[in-house]
Structures are given as structure tokens and as C-alpha cells.
Amino acid sequence: MKTSWSLHYGRPGHWKGSPNESPLPSKKMNTTHQSDVPASRRPFLTPHTLHSSSRVLENLEQTVVSSFGALESQPDFQTPEFEEFNGKPDSLFFNDGQRRIDFVLVYEDESRKETNKKGSNEKQRRKRRAYESNLICGGLQLEATRSILDDKLVFVKVHAPWEVLCTYAEIMHIKLPLKPNDLKTRTSAFGNFTWFTKVLQVDESIIKPEQEFFTAPFEKNRMNDFYIQDRDTFFNPATRSRIVYFILCRIKYQVRDNVKKFGINKLVSSGIYKAAFPLHDCNFSHKSEDLSCPNERYLLYREWAHPRSIYKKQPLDLIRKYYGEKIGIYFAWLGYYTQMLLLAAVVGVACFLYGYVNQNNCTWSKEVCHPDIGGKIIMCPQCDRLCPFWKLNITCESSKKLCIFDSFGTLVFAVFMGVWVTLFLEFWKRRQAELEYEWDTVELQQEEQARPEYEARCTHVVINEITQEEERVPFTTWGKCIRITLCASAVLFWILLIIASVIGIIVYRLSVFIVFSAKLPKNFNGTDPIQKYLTPQTATSITASLISFIIIMILNTIYEKVAIMITNFELPRTQTDYENSLTMKMFLFQFVNYYSSCFYIAFFKGKFVGYPGDPVYWLGKYRNEECDPGGCLLELTTQLTIIMGGKAIWNNIQEVLLPWVKNLIGRCRTVSRAEKIAPRWEQDYHLQPMGKLGLFYEYLEMIIQFGFVTLFVASFPLAPLLALVNNILEIRVDAWKMTTQYRRMVPEKAQDIGAWQPIMQGIAILAVVTNAMIIAFTSDMIPRLVYYWSFSVPPYGDHTHYTMEGYINNTLSYFNIADFKNRSKGNPYSGLEKHTTCRQVLLTCLKMHFIF
Helix, strand or coil: CEEEECCCCCCCCCCCCCCEEEEECCCCCCCCCCCHHCCHCCCCCCCHHHHHHHHHHHHHHHHHHHHHCCCCCCCCCCCCCCCCCCCCCCCCCCCCCCCCCCCEEEEECCCHCCCHHHHHHHHHHHHHHHHHHHHHHHHCCEEEEEECCCCEEEEEEEEEEEHHHHHHHHHCCCEEEEEEEECCCCCCCCCHHHHHHHHCHHHHCCCCCCCCEEEECCCHHHHCCCCCHHHHHHCCCHHHHHHHHHCCCCEEEEEECCEEEHHHHHHHHCCCCCCCCCCCCCCCCCCCCCCCCCHHHHHHHHHHHHHHHHCCCCCCCHHHHHHHHHHHHHHHHHHHHHHHHHHHHHHHHHHHCCCCCCCHHHHHHHHHHCCCCHHHHHEEECCCCCCCEEEHHHHHHHHHHHHHHHHHHHHHHHHHHHHHHHHHHHHHHHHHHHHHCCCCCCCHHHHHCHHHHHCCCCCEEEECCCCCCEECCCCCCCHHHHHHHHHHHHHHHHHHHHHHHHHHHHHHHHHHHHHHHHHCCCCCCCHHHHHHHCCCHHHHHHHHHHHHHHHHHHHHHHHHHHHHHHHHCCCCHHHHHHHHHHHHHHHHHHHHHHHHHHHHHHCCCCCCCCEEECCEECCCCCCCCCCCCHHHHHHHHHHCCCCHHHHHHHHHHHHHHHHHHHHHHHHCCCHHHHCCCCHHHHHHHECCCCCCCCHHHHHHHEEEEEHHHHHHHHHCCCCHHHHHHHHHHHHHHHHHHHHHCCCCCCCCCCCCCHHHHHHHHHHHHHHHHHHHHHHHHCCCCHHHHHHHHHHCCCCCCCCCCCCCHHHHHEEEEEEHHHCCCCHHHCCCCCCCCCCCCCEEEECCHHHHHHHH
16 A cells, blocks of 8 residues: 555644534645644644653553563463364464454473473463453463474464454554545656566556555544555555554563563563464465465565566565565665666776776886886895895886776776766755655654563653653663773774774784794695695785684674674664664774775885885884885785675575575475375464565675775775676565565565665765875876876986876885994895895885875
């Protein structure tokens, strides 16, 4: 149901006009500010209404406790009815065929467990029975059915009757249809080109467009004004599941020493229930035998998740209807990001081809490869005593590759990407505003309820400065400041820890390079291919990368749990606040984790090495690391290629294979009972759960990729192309995974992509700075331009016209080995070979002089 309108102004609890008058709809995008409107004419979703709804919810919970008992110690419980499976595998109803299954709870019968610990099992049974009894007392209807494939499992099906749905729809401020939208839709300016894009569109004969309605927050005393044609379909399955989950999260099962224990999440995490989930409506591979089933899962698989639909646009309205706005907005953002990457990929490939075509015309590269120029230039050793002198022409191949990426086209592409990232963010804001209007989430912040964990800790009474009414809050202002300080300190500690690990890896590289230089053979014979590639540099790089990878994975695992603990300690009020707080903590850590090595190579490696005769040492004994012979820019390009390509391949393999293998193992365990027909709830139980963090890792993967595409794109113009190919596959892989391999998630509302929006804005600002610094300090673009326009012609040069000839010789300084300054340490170059002078690259000073 596509919604796009909401109620007109009026007093809370009363219609504006006569009692029989219908509410007047008006556009959601009303420009009148609430502070300019009298209190009697403000929208229904005012703070007073919200507090009243909270009190209604509190009174309902107190009624459940006082009338029926929420304690596990109570002797008598109301238990669900046990029914045998009726043999209808596609049924979404109780055995009576009338009451729809809105949620399923799964537990293991303690009396049939192989290891029966009477004490703990009895406690679990009492808690579960108290919880189910309170669910029944709260108005929900339960029906239990034993598993067909495993007689230890029991499935408790939950149904919310009409009165419960109406009551909680009002408490949750759920917007529901008033009347069909009769406004004419605006035709597209590109209507003449619909024939061209028709092949990319979803077939409307298969997935029909959703009917649009005027909507308003539901209120029971105005029920006659809502568009109720059929009570069974007025609340769609996604809304029903959301309401039931809201109730399940707030029902208590134990009160001990004034400490309340409640909610299905705690029961699942403690093992009292094995799972809790809403049902898919049918099998993904074929339609349901039930003629009343809409078969939305089948349609999504056929028109969205199937590989043959990879070129089609996404059916966002159906995704939003089936999975909720939170998943819908994710796929809308991912699709829009992928579309924008198409332009960046085209420009990036053009810049790459420009560099590739012109690499043979690169004058300075020819000089490096020339035997009479580069072959006669002796370079200074890169470490003390153990490293040999080397000739410049051994960097011939790397210099040719560097010409591809360090060209004028790269400079143009860096400027283009600075404009592109700004346009992408601004255009996405516009698209996001359209979705807010179309999906009716403009006033979502007013609708969102407090988390049950927050409500349970509200013990302090304060006066609201706006409404002048009493409110309950979990802690005082001073207590809130203390919590924020402690949480910020914990986050800072973990960020410093990952920085310390990066510094440790650098020190390891410096120290182990000397060890490998002493232990590995200095000469190799052609019969041993391994010995040819096992150089000190290669051995150091491989071992350092492995250690860094292990440290990153360990810290990732630990920090994820720490971040959740810190966020739980903060106690955010709403689920949106909780997710935004957790997102910021996790991203700060992941940012340092993923980008630290790239920042080191781009801006620190080889920049502070000193000069021959007076090198810079770490901790007084480790000589600072220099760039590879091909330059730091080429090493940065290699690093980005490995990280982006490897990470994309690994993530896609993991997302496809891991859930598929787990589900395959689950099916193999029940292969002996495969001839039995399993009901819908049992088929869904054997799928994989989505996880506590939901879409967090999907967003994180894409945002990290967004950082690689924008932050270091000056060194790797093919990054947008790799990201484009990856995202085209990522959309379909995520769709296939959610549709076929995972249980249905609880539908959730979402107004936007949350904290990821300001994170992208921060990355965009940083991208402009990093690309400018890469061009200025990491690339050789500026020194070459300086030589071409100033040093190649008189008075500094001998050439009669502007040229790059002589550039290599001009940028290399001479060093007399006898001029070594620190005599106390002894000359590190003595005894290496019979050379009196060597050459050294000194470009840093030239770059700094030109810029400043």
C-alpha cells in the first residue's frame, strides 16, 4: 500500500468540524511551523498525545501484571492450545483456517532433551509458561504444534485479533488509509523515451503497482473514518508482524527484587526460545496452493533476486511492502549509488586508457629504462650495511606502470570525482525526500516508540520544559553526562589501540627487513624459482600483511561486542537512536582499521627518511622505511587493488556460500524424514537468522567501498569500475540471500539511511583533501610540471624548448660515501662495494618548495 498523505490539523482527540464530518486530508509537506499554530490546532501527533499513548501502554502492562500475574512463581498459567499439523504445508493460518499466523516462537521441549538437567530446565519452563500466559492475558491468541521433523521442537503460533491490532496501532501511531488517492500523478518529462527503458522496468502485469491512499495515524474512536473494507486485510501482514513484535518485546516473564525481565529477545538469547520470526508467505520457487496468498516472496525472487533479472530495476514498492521501509530504503540507496557509479566508471576507464595509450611516450620512463642513462646510475642502498647498491634501470617495468596511473588524466579524474561525490550526495537527498513522501515516513520521528529497555529503566521523574508535565527518564542530567564521558573514553581507547597495532606493524616491518636481509641469500640462481621471488622486501611485506590481517580480525570480533556493550550502557531512547549510536562507534573503528595502511603508504611512507649519510631512525635503531623502486603511488595503487578486489570477492563468496552451506547441512540432517511434508513455519525455521545487527554489515561494506572509491581515487582510476561491477552483483546477491536463505525479518520503519548519511558527507569532505594531498605529495605530477616549465630551459636548463628530457638526472642528488656524518656508528656503506658516490631521490623538498 503506497501512502502519500496525512491528516489535517485538529485538536488531539477531536475532529475539526461536526461529529459526522470526515477528516480533511492535506499534504504532508505543510510549510506551517508548529510553533506558529495554536495548541488547539496542532497535529494529532503532539508530545501530549505521545505521552498519553505511553501511559496507555503502561496501564495495559500493569493490567496484565495485576490481573493475570507476570511472575514465574505463580502456580497457575494459561497455556496455548496444542494442535496437530493439518497437512497443509502452505497454510499461514491456525488449524481453524481463520486466524492468521502473525509470529512464530520456537522452543525445545525440556522433557524430551537427551541431557535433562531438572533444575535449569524447570526454571526455563516456568519462565516460558509465565511469558506465554501473559501473552494470552494481553489479548494474543496462541496455538502450539509439535515439529514434524524433530519431535523435540515445539512451534508456538501467535495471532493478534482485531481489537489488539487496533489498540496497539493507536499506541504506535501507525498510519493507515483513510481513502484512495484520487489525485492525478505527474507525467515524466522523458515520457517519449519510455520505449527505450521499458525493457529495464518491472513487468506491471506481474507486479502490479500499489494503490495510493490518504493516510492518518489510527485512532479507535475514529474507526469509521478509515478505509476498512475487510478487517482481515486492513492491517497488511507486515504491519501485523510489527505490532505483534512490539508486544512480544514488552511482555514480562519475571520480576525479582524489583528487577523486571521482559521481552522475546532476552528469552531467545538465554535459550528459553530457540527462535522468533514472522513467516514468509510462500515458497520462493513456486506459488502457494492457497489461492488467497499474494505470493509476494515468489514474485520478489522471480523479478528481483533471480540472476536473469540482473538488468531490471528493483521493485522497491514491493520490497518495502514485504520487508518494511528499513530494508526498502537500503536497496533504494544501493541502487541509486550503483547508478551514479556508472558515470564515474566511464570517466575512470577513459583516464586509465589515456595513461595506458601514452605510456610509451613517457620520456622520463624511457630514461629510466635506457641502458646508457638508467643503466649507469648507481643508487644508494636502502638499509645500513646489508643492502647492496643498485642500478636505476631495475625499476624499468614499475616506471612504465607508474606512467599509466601517474598521468595528466589522473589529475583530471581527481577533480571530477570531487564534483561527482558532491552531486551524488545532493541528488540522493532529493531521492530520499521523494521516498519519504511516497512511503509516508515524513513524520516517523513522532511515531517512533521508546525501546522497552529504555522504558524499564525510567525511574527518575522530571518536568518536561515544553508540556510542563511529569515524565520518567532513566537517569538525571549529571548521570547522562557521566555515561557519555565513559562511553567516549572507551571508544577513544579502542581507536588508539588499533593505531598502536598499526605502529607495531610498522616497527615489525623495519626490524624484520634487516633480519631477512641478513638471513636470505643475496644472490640467487636461475634453477630455484622460489628463491627468485623470496626477497627481503617480499618476505617482510607478506609476513606483515598476515600479522596485520590476524590483528584486524581479532580486534573486529572483540570491538563488535564492546561497541554493543557501550551502546547498551548509553541506553538510547529509540531504536533509531540506538542504531545511529552503534553505527558511529563501529564505523570509527572500521575506518581506522581499513584505511590506516593506505594513509600510511600515501602520506608517511618514504616521506621522512632523511638523506644519505643522515637517515631517520625509529626508536634510535630502526631506519625509516623507503618507498619501493616504482614509487609510493604505485604501491598505493597495488594496495587499493588488492584490498578492493579481494574484499569484494571474499564478501560475495561469504554471503552466498556461508548461508547456503548452513542450510544444506540443515537439510542433510533431516534427509531421512524428507518424505514428510513440513509446514511453512518449520521450513522457515531451518533458514538462517538475519542477525542482531540486521543491515549494519551490508551498509558498512558499501560505505567502506565508498571510501575507497573517493578517498584514494587519484591513485586508482579503475576503483569506480570495480565498485560498479561489485554493486551490480551485490544487489542481486543480497536479494537472493534475503529471499531464499534467511528468515523473514521483522518489518521496521525507517525515514532515511540514518547515521550513514553524515558519515558519507564526512568522507566526501575528506576525499577532496586526500586527493589533493596525493597529487601534491605522493604523485610526481608537481615535480614534473616544475621541471618542464622552469628547469628544462634557461636559466636553469640547457634545452632550447620545454621538454622532459634530463628529468631523471635533474631529480637525483649525488652523495659522497666518505661524507657520512655520524662517525660514532661507523660508516654503514663501507664494505658494500667499491663505489665512492651514489644517487638519491630528493623530491620532497622540491614539492614543498613549489607548493608553499
